[in-house]
Amino acid sequence: MGKILFISNRLEKIQHYAKIFDKKPYEFFTSSDEGAIFEITEINNPDIIIFDHAFVNVKQIIKKLKSVTTSSSFVFLTQNTVIENDIIKYINAFLTEEMSDELVLSTIAVNLKTKNMLERLSDTNKNLADSLYRLNVLYSTSSQFAGSLDKGKLINYMVEGLDKSLSFDLTCTLCTEDEPVLILNSLYEISDELLSAIKLRTVLNYKSLFEDKNPPFEIDIENLKVIKTVKYPANRFTFTIFQYDNMFAPISLGDNFFGCIEIFKEAPFTSDDATCFQTIAQQVSLPLKSATLYQEIMETNLKLEKLERLKSEFISIVSHELRTPLTAIKNSLDIISSERCGTINESGQKFLSMAQRNVQRLAGIINDLLDLSKIEAGKMEYHFTNMNIHSVIDYVKSTLFGVAKEKGLNLIAEETLNLPEIYADAQRLEQVLTNLVSNAIKFTPEGKNIIIRSHLAKAEQLNAPDCFKDDLKKLNGEYIVVCVEDEGIGIAEKDLLRAFDKFAQIENSLSRKVGGSGLGLPIAKQLLEAHSGAIWCDSELNKGSKFYFALPVNAVTSNLEKSLILN
Amino acid sequence: MKKILIVDDEQDIVESLKFVLEAADYICYCAYNGEDGLKLAKDIMPDLIILDVMMPKINGYKISRLLKYDKKYKNIPILMITARSQKEDKLIGEETGADEYITKPFDLDEVVNTVKKYLG
Numbered sequence: 001m002g003k004i005l006f007i008s009n010r011l012e013k014i015q016h017y018a019k020i021f022d023k024k025p026y027e028f029f030t031s032s033d034e035g036a037i038f039e040i041t042e043i044n045n046p047d048i049i050i051f052d053h054a055f056v057n058v059k060q061i062i063k064k065l066k067s068v069t070t071s072s073s074f075v076f077l078t079q080n081t082v083i084e085n086d087i088i089k090y091i092n093a094f095l096t097e098e099m100s101d102e103l104v105l106s107t108i109a110v111n112l113k114t115k116n117m118l119e120r121l122s123d124t125n126k127n128l129a130d131s132l133y134r135l136n137v138l139y140s141t142s143s144q145f146a147g148s149l150d151k152g153k154l155i156n157y158m159v160e161g162l163d164k165s166l167s168f169d170l171t172c173t174l175c176t177e178d179e180p181v182l183i184l185n186s187l188y189e190i191s192d193e194l195l196s197a198i199k200l201r202t203v204l205n206y207k208s209l210f211e212d213k214n215p216p217f218e219i220d221i222e223n224l225k226v227i228k229t230v231k232y233p234a235n236r237f238t239f240t241i242f243q244y245d246n247m248f249a250p251i252s253l254g255d256n257f258f259g260c261i262e263i264f265k266e267a268p269f270t271s272d273d274a275t276c277f278q279t280i281a282q283q284v285s286l287p288l289k290s291a292t293l294y295q296e297i298m299e300t301n302l303k304l305e306k307l308e309r310l311k312s313e314f315i316s317i318v319s320h321e322l323r324t325p326l327t328a329i330k331n332s333l334d335i336i337s338s339e340r341c342g343t344i345n346e347s348g349q350k351f352l353s354m355a356q357r358n359v360q361r362l363a364g365i366i367n368d369l370l371d372l373s374k375i376e377a378g379k380m381e382y383h384f385t386n387m388n389i390h391s392v393i394d395y396v397k398s399t400l401f402g403v404a405k406e407k408g409l410n411l412i413a414e415e416t417l418n419l420p421e422i423y424a425d426a427q428r429l430e431q432v433l434t435n436l437v438s439n440a441i442k443f444t445p446e447g448k449n450i451i452i453r454s455h456l457a458k459a460e461q462l463n464a465p466d467c468f469k470d471d472l473k474k475l476n477g478e479y480i481v482v483c484v485e486d487e488g489i490g491i492a493e494k495d496l497l498r499a500f501d502k503f504a505q506i507e508n509s510l511s512r513k514v515g516g517s518g519l520g521l522p523i524a525k526q527l528l529e530a531h532s533g534a535i536w537c538d539s540e541l542n543k544g545s546k547f548y549f550a551l552p553v554n555a556v557t558s559n560l561e562k563s564l565i566l567n
Numbered sequence: 568m569k570k571i572l573i574v575d576d577e578q579d580i581v582e583s584l585k586f587v588l589e590a591a592d593y594i595c596y597c598a599y600n601g602e603d604g605l606k607l608a609k610d611i612m613p614d615l616i617i618l619d620v621m622m623p624k625i626n627g628y629k630i631s632r633l634l635k636y637d638k639k640y641k642n643i644p645i646l647m648i649t650a651r652s653q654k655e656d657k658l659i660g661e662e663t664g665a666d667e668y669i670t671k672p673f674d675l676d677e678v679v680n681t682v683k684k685y686l687g
Contacts, residue, residue, distance in 0.1 A: 320621070323650040323671040324577055330672045331583030340590060363672050 002112045003044055006030045007037060007061070008052035008077075017050070020101050021108075037061060041069055047112055050075045050095065059087050066090045073115045075108065134276055137165040141280060145287040149294045151177055158261075158284040159185045165276050168263045170241060172202050173251075175259040176217045177292070184228045188235040197239070199224055206260055209250050216257050245269050247277050253285035256292070308376075315373040319366045326366070330359045368519035372502070375526045382425040382530060389419055389480050389551070392426060393452055396433040400441065408446035411437070416455045419480055422551050428527045429551075432535075435520040436484040436547045443488035443545070453483045462550065467497040468536035475534055479550040486546075491539040499537060500525045524549070569686045570611060572596045574604030574630065575619035575648065584617060587675045588682065601625025608634060608643075615685055617678070618665070619648045628663045635664030644685040648673070 002025075006017050009032040021028040031040050034057065041049070049065065049072050051058050062074060076087065077095045093111045095104055141161030148154055159171055163185070170190075173183040182202060184190065190198070203219050210216075245268040251258045261281055269277075335341065337352050344352065374380045397413050404411040433452070440450045459475040491499060502522045521535075528535045532552050539545035571593045575581045578599060585595045596611055598604035601622045608616060608630070616634070620627040627647055634640040647665040667681055 320650040324580070327672040328577065328579035328583065331580065331675055334675045335583060335586055340586075359672065 001025050001027065002048060002108075003027045003046040004029070004048045004050065004108065005040065005044065005046035005072075006050045006052070007055055007058070008032065008050075009056075010052060010054055013052060013077075017104075020104055026108075034061065037065070038068065041065060041072070045069075046072050047115060048073045048075055048108060050077055050108075052077050053079045062087055062090050071119075073111050075111060131272070134165045134272070137161055138276065138279060138283075142283050145283055148287065149291045151175070151288060151291045151295075154284055154287050154291060155183060158280055159183070161280050162263060162277065165280070166263065166265065166269070166273050168265045169244060170237065170264040171261060172198055172263075173259060173261045174202050174206055174219075176206075176219075177258060177288075179225060180217055180219050181225045181227060184226060186228065186237065187231050188237045189230050189233045190228065190237055194237060194239060194241070195226065195228075196221075197242075199226070201242075202260075202262065205248055205262060209260060247274060249278055249281040251281055251285055251288065253289050256285070256289050258285060258288045312373045312377040315369050319370045319373075322362075322366050326359060326362060330356070330363075333359065365519075368523060371523050372519055372526070375523065375530075380526075380530070382428065384423055384425055386421045386423055387426050388421055389429070389454055389482065390415060392429045392433055393454060393482070395430055396437055397452065400434065400437050403438075404441050404450060407441060407444075409441060409444055410449045411441075411452075412449060413452045415453070419454060419456055420553050422480055422553060424531055424551060428530075432524040432527055432549060433482065433484070435524055436549075439520065439547075440484055440486035440488060440545070444486045445488065448487035450487075451483075451485045453485065455481055456553070457481050457550070464536040464548070465493065465496055465538055468534075471534045471536060475550065475552075478553040479533070480553060481548055481550045484547045485544065487544040490541040490543050490545050491537070492541050493539075496537055496539065500535070568592060568594050569614040570594045570596065571682065571686075572598065572604065572608055572611065572613035572616045574598045574601065574607075574616065574622070574627070576600055576622045577619065580619075580648075583675065584678065587679055591679050591683070593682070593686070601627070601630055605630050605633065608640065612640075613643060615644045615646065615682060617646045617648065617682075621650065631663045631665050646678070646681060 004021055004026055006014060006028065008014055008017075008030060014030050014032075018028055018030070029040070029044065029046075031037050034055075051062055051074065053076065055061070062076075065072075066074070073092045074090055075093045075095060076091045077097070079097060092115075093107055095107060099107070138161070141157055141164075144157040144161075145154060148157065155173060155175060159173065162168060162171060168185075169188075170184065170186045173185075175181045175183065182199060184195075184198070199221050203221055203224070206219065207215055241264055244264045244266050246262060246264045247269060248260065248262045250260045263277060333352060333356050336344070337349070337356065371380070393413055393415060397411060401411050437450065437452065444450060457479055459472070459477055459479060462472050462475065462479070462481065464472050500521045502519060525535050528549055528551075533550050535547070535549040537545055537547045571588055573581050573584050573588075573595055574597075575584075576599055581597050581599065585597060588595050596607055596613065598607045601624050604616075604618070604622075605625060607613075618627040618630060631645050631647065634643060634645070641664075644666045645664065646667045646669060647663070648669050648671060650671045666685070669678060669681070
């Protein structure tokens with residue numbers, strides 16, 4: 001079907017053309033009045049306009065019409081074959097007086113076909129542009145979703161995305177996280193009556209999602225919090241808003257329900273709009289879930305931090321509160337045992353020394369607890385100096401030699417001479433070695449040997465049971481290795497790693513008999529880590545144990561540099 | 568005979584210290600809070616002071632500083648008793664002027680030996 005307007009005042013030509021276009025599915029009409037041409041064009045919107053060369057002022061009319069109509073194709077009925085330059089750019093096709101009816105018909109038909117195809121192309125183009133725009137909106141909205149863990153912002157991004165892609169009149173978003181909130185984004189102002197109607201509608205929508213089940217949140221319409229954003233507050237919506245086209249979707253992911261959204265628009269939504277709406281409402285659920293999880297993790301972290309702090313404070317306070325009464329007990333026992341208040345018989349002396357020994361043990365446990373809490377709180381103070389490992393071994397050997405001898409043990413030091421200096425805290429190393437040697441003394445039966453060895457080794461030469469391989473992997477460069485070897489009860493292979501766990505003193509009758517806080521080795525491990533070193537052990541049950549620790553030699557310079565940088 | 572002032576709010580500890588120090592032929596004066604301790608120190612001019620850190624009102628560090636910054640008293644040796652609590656650790660970085668630190672639980676013989684080192 002094609003509408004053809006013929007502008008001419010030659011009656012015989014009009015009749016001729018009317019006859020040609022009468023046969024086919026054309027709608028043909030004419031105008032002979034210059035003044036009426038514009039009105040007729042506007043009303044009928046012809047597909048093709050044929051201009052007669054004999055019409056008065058035809059060239060001016062063509063130029064004027066071209067500027068007001070874009071949808072019509074212009075055909076010029078010319079008298080001679082010379083094409084007139086000043087109108088050629090406005091004309092799509094030419095007819096001549098001499099053309100046969102068939103030729104006229106086919107020229108017009110081709111022109112009409114071309115015009116229709118161009119129109120379709122332009123429509124497709126427009127659709128493509130629309131889709132592209134929408135895709136861009138979806139893309140930017142989803143990247144905004146991915147970049148945020150703030151629930152309020154996520155909801156805002158969703159509404160922004162919907163506005164850009166669907167240009168709605170009103171959205172009602174119900175968020176059920178924490179406290180239920182109704183978020184309204186509106187083009188125009190909403191009256192109080194309309195607001196109560198919207199609230200009611202939203203809550204009913206919300207309940208309808210759960211059919212027979214109870215909704216996850218009870219929503220009290222009276223006290224429902226509303227956040228309203230209005231674009232043009234000067235205008236007002238009326239109740240006709242409910243006659244607008246609308247769409248509704250839940251915002252949920254699996255069992256997690258975050259809320260629901262309803263969208264209103266005066267013009268009807270297309271199926272593309274519906275897909276876009278569903279996509280955005282679905283896309284926001286995942287980041288909302290992440291945001292919920294993130295919030296939970298943050299809360300748990302805060303709780304853990306607080307607990308950790310409380311634990312440190314608790315241990316510190318307890319150890320202080322324990323020390324004072326312990327001092328009073330120890331002093332009293334010491335005074336009694338010095339027999340300044342009268343003589344004590346042999347069995348009295350035995351029990352008195354039992355009490356004294358246990359006071360000493362308790363004091364040791366308190367010190368260990370305090371050390372560990374300090375290390376864990378990062379409050380342990382180290383006094384690093386350039387020092388020699390021989391002095392540490394000498395000190396420990398001389399202080400524990402007596403204890404070992406008393407138990408009938410041989411404490412021997414087999415050192416490599418002239419080991420290089422290391423940058424370390426001598427007191428802490430003494431603490432570590434004292435602990436290792438004390439343990440060896442505790443667990444070794446009478447008449448056996450305990451040997452302290454020292455040597456220089458490269459990291460890759462160090463060898464340890466599999467469970468310590470990861471600790472050794474971190475080492476790099478040259479190390480001084482100290483080993484305490486005993487011929488005691490030993491440790492089963494599966495228990496080796498646990499020896500360095502807090503409070504994990506390996507269960508057996510002997511260890512219970514010898515006592516201890518079980519914190520010595522964990523403390524030693526932490527102290528060595530502070531020295532960029534490592535500690536490990538190798539043992540065979542009932543044969544004996546070897547406890548090793550390694551201290552970096554090159555730390556002499558690197559630690560110095562570090563402290564220089566820090567200063 | 569040399570005079571020793573013992574300041575500690577823990578009476579049991581004061582008593583045990585007093586017992587061994589008197590046995591070692593020193594005259595002991597006792598105070599059970601910081602305020603009394605400071606007053607007594609000025610009244611009797613002791614030859615040595617044993618001072619607990621954690622005490623109500625005026626703590627040991629404060630007393631130590633007040634005495635050590637005063638020309639009249641600055642030569643009196645001060646032995647400070649500490650329980651190594653976190654609170655004390657924070658304070659210990661400050662200049663207190665104490666001559667010796669003894670950690671609870673301490674050895675009575677060690678205290679007597681340290682006193683002897685200063686007083687003979």
